[in-house]
Structure formats: C-alpha cells, structure tokens
Amino acid sequence: KAGVTQTPRYLIKTRGQQVTLSCSPISGHRSVSWYQQTPGQGLQFLFEYFSETQRNKGNFPGRFSGRQFSNSRSEMNVSTLELGDSALYLCASSLITGSDSPLHFGNGTRLTVT
Amino acid sequence: KNQVEQSPQSLIILEGKNCTLQCNYTVSPFSNLRWYKQDTGRGPVSLTIMTFSENTKSNGRYTATLDADTKQSSLHITASQLSDSASYICVVGPLGDMRFGAGTRLTVKP
Numbered sequence: 001k002a003g004v005t006q007t008p009r010y011l012i013k014t015r016g017q018q019v020t021l022s023c024s025p026i027s028g029h030r031s032v033s034w035y036q037q038t039p040g041q042g043l044q045f046l047f048e049y050f051s052e053t054q055r056n057k058g059n060f061p062g063r064f065s066g067r068q069f070s071n072s073r074s075e076m077n078v079s080t081l082e083l084g085d086s087a088l089y090l091c092a093s094s095l096i097t098g099s100d101s102p103l104h105f106g107n108g109t110r111l112t113v114t
Numbered sequence: 115k116n117q118v119e120q121s122p123q124s125l126i127i128l129e130g131k132n133c134t135l136q137c138n139y140t141v142s143p144f145s146n147l148r149w150y151k152q153d154t155g156r157g158p159v160s161l162t163i164m165t166f167s168e169n170t171k172s173n174g175r176y177t178a179t180l181d182a183d184t185k186q187s188s189l190h191i192t193a194s195q196l197s198d199s200a201s202y203i204c205v206v207g208p209l210g211d212m213r214f215g216a217g218t219r220l221t222v223k224p
Contacts (some may be wrong), residue, residue, distance in 0.1 A: 043214040056210025103156030
C-alpha cells in the first residue's frame with residue numbers, strides 16, 4: 001500500500017505570495033490532518049478534515065486554509081505569505097477520525113519564504 | 115508554557131546500549147499519549163499509542179510506559195542501533211487538540 005504522498009517536496013516563495021500544498025492519503029483513509037513544524041515552535045496542529053468537512057482547527061490565522069475532496073485528497077493554502085511561514089508542512093492520514101486513530105505522516109513539503 | 119515537556123533535549127549513546135527518554139505532561143483531560151520517531155528530512159513514524167488504562171506498550175525494541183497519576187511517560191530503547199538516530203516526539207491529546215513535545219534528539223554512535 002502506498003504511503004501518504006505530499007507534493008511538492010520543496011517550495012520557495014516570496015513574501016506576499018500564496019501557496020497551495022497537496023496531500024494524497026493512504027487509500028481508504030478518510031481523515032487528513034495538517035501540521036506545521038519549525039525549529040522554534042516544533043510541531044503544531046493546523047486542521048483536520050474528515051469526509052470533506054473540517055472537524056478541528058488549530059490556533060493559526062485565517063491565512064491558513066484547507067479543503068478535502070471526495071477522494072479524500074486534501075490541499076492546504078497559505079495566502080499573503082510571511083517570512084515566519086517558512087516551515088516543514090506535514091500531512092497525516094488515518095482510517096477514521098477519533099482519539100486513538102493511528103496517524104500516518106507524509107514526508108512533508110519544505111516551504112521557504114524569502 | 116508547553117504542556118508536554120521532554121527530556122533530555124539531546125542524547126548521545128554507543129551502539130548496543132540502552133536508553134530511556136522522558137515525557138512529562140500537564141494536558142488535561144487525558145485521552146492518549148503517542149510516541150513518534152522522526153528521521154531527519156522525513157515525516158514522523160508512530161511507535162506507540164497508549165490510552166489512560168495502559169501502563170506499558172512495546173513495539174520491537176521500543177517500550178513505552180505511562181503513569182497517568184504522575185503524568186509521566188518514558189520510551190525505553192533496547193540494544194540501540196545506528197538507525198535509531200532520530201528525534202523522538204511525545205504527543206498528548208486527541209486528534210484535533212494534540213500537544214507536542216519539543217522532542218529528544220538521539221544520536222547513536224558506533
């Protein structure tokens with residue numbers, strides 16, 4: 001079974017631009033969640049989608065948004081990029097939503113904002 | 115203040131030795147505690163998930179313990195291998211409200 005796939009692997013953008021990241025979950029997984037990882041703040045939860053509905057959202061500004069499609073693939077968008085948005089963005093999928101569901105992470109998209 | 119504190123911040127051990135990583139949390143209410151291994155440049159990989167009623171859980175050479183009364187967990191690695199060199203992250207809370215530790219950076223030297 002293929003793992004969680006994130007594209008692109010690396011991205012360089014300029015302040016003020018917007019960016020869209022993509023995540024393809026493991027086949028059959030319906031929950032997709034997104035995380036930001038930086039050296040200073042560590043891992044932080046962004047949001048979770050299940051069956052095309054946003055179930056939970058972390059403490060991030062409205063510039064961060066996401067969506068999930070009927071095939072469970074998900075995208076996240078960051079508008080008006082700031083230097084502080086430079087980070088590794090990780091996506092994880094799980095079979096179901098719920099507190100004990102194992103999460104399967106992709107290898108992330110490394111975003112650099114200049 | 116982070117609600118999940120991990121120690122030590124970094125650790126260097128010789129191949130074949132055992133080690134123990136610590137995780138203290140103040141997250142409440144408690145739902146579960148997870149340990150992840152993250153190799154450089156890759157996404158985290160789940161090692162164990164423990165609920166309130168579980169004291170110990172093993173995954174090969176990795177054994178996690180949980181004391182819900184003292185809100186402490188440990189990850190014990192037995193007979194370390196070079197491939198164990200990675201960051202180990204403790205995560206507490208349900209999906210959607212997870213609190214992450216800053217991780218312990220483990221280096222295993224030959």
